[in-house]
Amino acid sequence: MIFTVLYYIIFVAKSKEEGFGKMYKKDENIRMRQSYVSKEGTKYENFVIQLLQSDNYIGANAVISKGAKGENTEKILLEEGISVDTELLKIKYNSNNISHRFLLDNDIVVYSKPKKTIVCVISVKKSFRERGGETAYWMVKKKENNKPYKYILVTPDNDNELFKPHEPQKRNKWRSILTAEMDGVFVVKEGNENIEYEEPFFKVGKRHLIKFVKAQI
Numbered sequence: 001m002i003f004t005v006l007y008y009i010i011f012v013a014k015s016k017e018e019g020f021g022k023m024y025k026k027d028e029n030i031r032m033r034q035s036y037v038s039k040e041g042t043k044y045e046n047f048v049i050q051l052l053q054s055d056n057y058i059g060a061n062a063v064i065s066k067g068a069k070g071e072n073t074e075k076i077l078l079e080e081g082i083s084v085d086t087e088l089l090k091i092k093y094n095s096n097n098i099s100h101r102f103l104l105d106n107d108i109v110v111y112s113k114p115k116k117t118i119v120c121v122i123s124v125k126k127s128f129r130e131r132g133g134e135t136a137y138w139m140v141k142k143k144e145n146n147k148p149y150k151y152i153l154v155t156p157d158n159d160n161e162l163f164k165p166h167e168p169q170k171r172n173k174w175r176s177i178l179t180a181e182m183d184g185v186f187v188v189k190e191g192n193e194n195i196e197y198e199e200p201f202f203k204v205g206k207r208h209l210i211k212f213v214k215a216q217i
Contacts, residue, residue, distance in 0.1 A: 041124065041126055044124060044126055044156060044190070045066065045107050045108060045124050047190050048108060048122065048124060048154055048188065048209075049064045049065075049066075049108060051188070051206060051209070051210070052064045052110070052209070052210065052213055055210050055214065057214055057217070058210065058213060058214055058217065061112065061113050061114060061217050062110055062111060062112055062113060062119075062213070062217045063078040063079050063082055063110075063111040063113070064108065064109075064110055064111075065078045065079070065108070065109055065111065066107070066108060066109075067089065067103075067106030067107055067108060067109045067121065068086045068089055068103055068106060069103075071102060071103060073086050073103075074086055076109070078109075078111050082111065082113075084109075084111065084117070084118055086103065087101070088117075088118055088147065088149075089103050089104060089106045089109070089118075089121065090102060090103055090104070091103075091104050091138075091141045091142070091144075091145055092145060104121070104138040104141060104142060104151075105123045105134060105135060105138045106121045106122075106123070107122055107123055107124040108121070108122035108124065108154075109121055109122070110122070110149075110213055110216065110217070112216065112217045113217075114217065115217070117148070117149075118149050119149050119150065119216040119217060120149055120150045120151075120152060120213055120216045121149055121150070121151050121152075122152055122153075122154050123135045123138065123151070123152070123153050123154070124153075124154055124155065125153060125154075125155045126155065126156060126158060127158060127159060127161070128155075128157075128159070128161045128162070128174050132161075132173075132174035132177065132178060133177070135153050135178065135182065136177050136178055136181045136182070138151070139151050139181045139182050139183075140181060149216075150183040150184065150212075150216055151182065151183050152182055152183050152184040152185070152186060152212070153178060153182050153184070153185045153186065154186045154188055154209060155185075155186070155187060155188070156187070156188065156189050156190060157187045157189075161174060161175075162174060162175045162178075162185065162187055162202075163175070163187050163197065163204055165195055168197045168204075169199075175202065179200075179201040179202045180201075182201065183201070184201055184202075184203065184212055185201060185202045185203070186203050186204075186208060186209045186212070187203070187204040187205075188204075188205070188206055188209050189206075196208070
């Protein structure tokens with residue numbers, strides 16, 4: 001009897017230990033995945049910034065910078081002597097007669113030196129698995145709040161969710177929604193891939209993004 005009870009206690013303890021181990025391993029895998037996605041996202045943002053800065057006109061007449069991240073951030077220092085109020089990037093909400101303002105998705109901002117204001121805000125997405133609605137939502141709120149800048153999406157479209165080279169005109173759910181809402185949707189690959197395609201509000205290729213941004217400055 002005593003042996004049976006001891007065996008049961010040891011069995012339960014071991015099962016719990018294995019269960020905790022599996023939970024920890026699962027949590028660790030999630031953290032590693034999130035860290036990887038974050039690093040890849042930052043890498044692509046830097047690529048887009050460098051691409052735009054490589055154009056002589058944009059480099060001379062604009063500042064391309066990372067956007068505001070913290071909700072309590074009041075100003076973004078774009079470069080020495082140039083800062084902007086984050087109020088321009090915030091959306092107003094009224095909940096039970098209490099007003100709040102929150103940042104829209106603003107991975108990259110384009111500041112025009114001649115116009116002395118932000119002229120374009122870029123939302124960067126590497127993948128669209130159930131996330132395409134985020135950008136479309138912020139565009140709708142941006143319109144409601146009468147923000148004066150262009151709001152665009154830039155993506156490498158790694159999974160060919162928006163653009164299939166062998167079926168360039170094929171439209172799936174997110175391509176239809178995003179091109180209907182956004183000021184522009186741009187598929188821009190890293191590296192030397194030179195596939196190009198264009199239609200209203202949807203462009204594939206580096207030069208199309210550069211051309212659009214230049215037109216805002």
